[in-house]
Amino acid sequence: MSAILRLDDVAGGYGEVRILHAVSLEVVEGSITALVGSNGAGKTTLMRVLAGLVPLAGGRILFAGRDIGAEPPHGRVAGGMALIPEGRLVFPDFSVEENLRIGAVAPRARAGAPARMEEMFALFPRLRERRRQAAGTLSGGEQQMLALARGLMAAPRLLLLDEPSLGLAPAAAAVLFETVPRIRARGVSVLIVEQDISSTLAIADAGYVIENGRIVLSGNGADLLRDPAVREAYLGLRAG
Numbered sequence: 001m002s003a004i005l006r007l008d009d010v011a012g013g014y015g016e017v018r019i020l021h022a023v024s025l026e027v028v029e030g031s032i033t034a035l036v037g038s039n040g041a042g043k044t045t046l047m048r049v050l051a052g053l054v055p056l057a058g059g060r061i062l063f064a065g066r067d068i069g070a071e072p073p074h075g076r077v078a079g080g081m082a083l084i085p086e087g088r089l090v091f092p093d094f095s096v097e098e099n100l101r102i103g104a105v106a107p108r109a110r111a112g113a114p115a116r117m118e119e120m121f122a123l124f125p126r127l128r129e130r131r132r133q134a135a136g137t138l139s140g141g142e143q144q145m146l147a148l149a150r151g152l153m154a155a156p157r158l159l160l161l162d163e164p165s166l167g168l169a170p171a172a173a174a175v176l177f178e179t180v181p182r183i184r185a186r187g188v189s190v191l192i193v194e195q196d197i198s199s200t201l202a203i204a205d206a207g208y209v210i211e212n213g214r215i216v217l218s219g220n221g222a223d224l225l226r227d228p229a230v231r232e233a234y235l236g237l238r239a240g
């Protein structure tokens with residue numbers, strides 16, 4: 001089991017403000033790896049550092065064995081990394097189909113785009129029904145599906161999912177947490193960052209808990225979910 005992504009002592013932040021301190025973690029190829037923690041722990045900042053949107057201030061990022069710390073965002077996308085940012089940013093005036101086409105602009109994705117769009121419609125039948133509808137008129141859950149599908153149109157090897165359940169109605173969030181394992185089944189590795197710790201650890205092969213920019217616990221998803229410290233600090237449950 002090789003790591004598709006490996007972070008060694010990663011540091012980062014905004015200007016003088018250091019948010020991430022010596023973050024080390026790995027995403028095994030073909031796994032769902034979760035990074036969970038409360039508000040302000042540094043999860044989004046880490047995703048931005050990985051995507052190349054916030055500069056790496058220390059440490060090393062290896063993606064598919066290559067040091068990408070100095071690579072610009074488009075280089076990382078071309079190499080097979082796709083970020084689905086928080087807030088499901090779809091182009092509201094463009095149709096579902098147009099949004100999906102925009103996802104396939106990276107050279108690695110262009111050739112297979114029509115076939116991949118069909119695969120996306122098979123994975124998300126609701127998007128097929130709404131293919132000509134403006135994305136801004138979709139429900140929150142449908143927009144999140146579209147954001148996911150657009151990310152997958154880039155033919156990524158690694159999908160970075162930033163708080164995909166945020167703001168979704170419970171039923172839509174449940175659909176989302178069923179969808180992520182289906183993405184893994186397509187051979188795409190997933191690093192998911194979430195505040196919904198129990199739903200996320202329940203689908204994760206491995207998980208890391210981040211607090212104040214530091215990894216404080218790690219393990220397989222099921223073990224972390226049973227961990228008394230996690231249950232007490234994050235799930236509001238007493239041990240025992």
Ligand code: ATP
Pocket residue numbers: 014017019037038039040041042043044045046195
């Ligand atoms: P949330 O779930 O609230 O998004 P998070 O774990 O993703 O939390 P981050 O968004 O990474 O946390 O924020 C970590 C810290 O970095 C917070 O203290 C936040 O105020 C700070 N921060 C975030 N963005 C910026 C920015 N552009 N400039 C300065 N500080 C920032």
